[in-house]
Amino acid sequence: MIITDALTPARRETVRALAERARLHDGIGPLDEAALLALDDPTVGATHLLVEAGATGTQTGADGTEAADGDDADADLHGYASVLADGTIQGMVDPQHRRRGHGSALLEAALEATASPAVWAHGALAAALALLTSRGLVPTRDLLTMRRPLDAEHPVPAIPAVRDAQVQLGTIDLPRELERWVEVNALAFADHPEQGALTAEDFTRRTAQDWFDAADVHVARREDRMIGFVWIKREQPGQDVDPAQPGDAQPGDAPPLDAQPSDAEVYVVATDPAEQGRGIAGALLTTALHRLQDQGVPAVELYVEADATAAVGLYERWGFTVSGRDVQLRPERV
Template sequence: MTITTTDHLTSTQAEEVVGLAERARATDGVAPLSEQFVLDLRRPGAKAVHLLTPPGSGVRGYAQIATDGAVELVVDPAARRSGHGRSLVGAVLQARPDARFWAHGNLAGAQALAAVEGLRAVRDLRVMARPLTEADRAEPVLPAPLRSRPFVVGQDEAAWLEVNAAAFSHHPEQGRMTLADVEAREAQAWFDPAGLILVEDPSELVDGRPRVVAFHWTKVDPNATSSLDPTRPAGEVYVVGIHPDRQGRGLAGPLTALGTHHLAGLGLPEVILYVDGDNTPAVATYRRAGFSDAAVHVMYAR
């Protein structure tokens, strides 16, 4: 099967891939492409490799290889069991033998394809969820002298990037976010600066401003419907970060509560979050906050 490989999609190709991904999401109940991969469909200068089948219009299969070798792949539900998936996996592995494939939802078809290609699970990303309750409306109390405030666009990007890079220095995707990545998210319809809550220490100044030591970034995606009320979106704990020099000081619980407090104030029925399965401290923190497992995404590699 012929595969087209390119480092730049035309606007027509990008829209075809978005439509393909939406058809797969409607069929499977889970989005096949994550946010960063969708952003890199259209972003000028994104250093991703795109593979499409068949050539020309009417895309039936698509894969994207990120610079770190992470891969996401989707095949049109109407064209499955026709070799598109295996052809894309083979072409990806030929280009990047170290490729690591995300299987969002770890669906049976993805498991079968991984088994045929001799791939094994190397990482899992848990989706955890819990209802938002009246208790979430109570104002969280931070350890003194810390205080919280909403993000200010055009002012706080550098401070956020500094604490994010420190908090996620071990993380293969989150820790390498750039100003362009932040600005791309600021341009999305779901972005709300009030939902990006910064924690600062007024006793420590950086360039005349209180130092940002932690943050809780929430997200409300209208396409992420709540399992408790399909007519409403679920709120999301998008990213939570604490600077390493502030960890172990009783900040994790109140920081989590800042986000759920904000989401509860929006009247949402449920909150979800994503956490690496091997991040034991974070999983324990979320379980203490009432979260339980709702789904899992698995990464496969040779």
């Protein structure tokens, strides 16, 4: 097993290819956005664990160079796990190399790599949950995926008026509103373990991704001061390429002219707590849904904590239904 805090470009691509093979097999991506971003950025403090064909023992590179530049740089990758700085663990094993102990080995090493492990079972797959619970981990978070079609049979309702005539809707003005975005996000998610901790650097890192479009960050302002926002994420169409059959497509290529839009994601919904109760989130979300529907996006999804009953009920009234589930597990406290 290789343990490193930095990956060479070649290994980053093998991890991405493995993640795509796992997604196609399991129907769910094994790595969340934070883990994917950590593949490229060694400054975020992630630890990478890799099981490669033919590798024996454990190789550790304190700065990534010793382990990452060895003779196995082009070896087949059988398994991978990510340990983020906050203790979040997630990973996958190649579908063709499962039931050989790779998952157990990665899990044990990942648990030893952090003092506060929190392991995601994306999709709540039965085999993953069985492995994690067999190691004494217990569920502590339940994250729902909710989806809403945007076809003609599911029309988006009219944009409701905000109950404050001074509030104006628009799109984000960068870089002018960057710091205010961070403030509103922190206020809205003060009790959220991940979202509320995002910094200006985290925001900028996401705006550098191919999918970012400032026109998809809808904001509400009073007297030119942001008080709420809805951020939509849309991957480029035509990018779901089978890594086993890549053809001529390459990462970053422009989509084909006949590519159809893929589902969008309601990435973040946030309102300054001092401004809640005026219908700001509803007006922003409906505005965003109208734009997506007008552009032919087939559906939109979002993620919400299962125990956030008020939010779940609100999304259900907007036409969203539960379509998936992720479970986070931690060691049981004695």
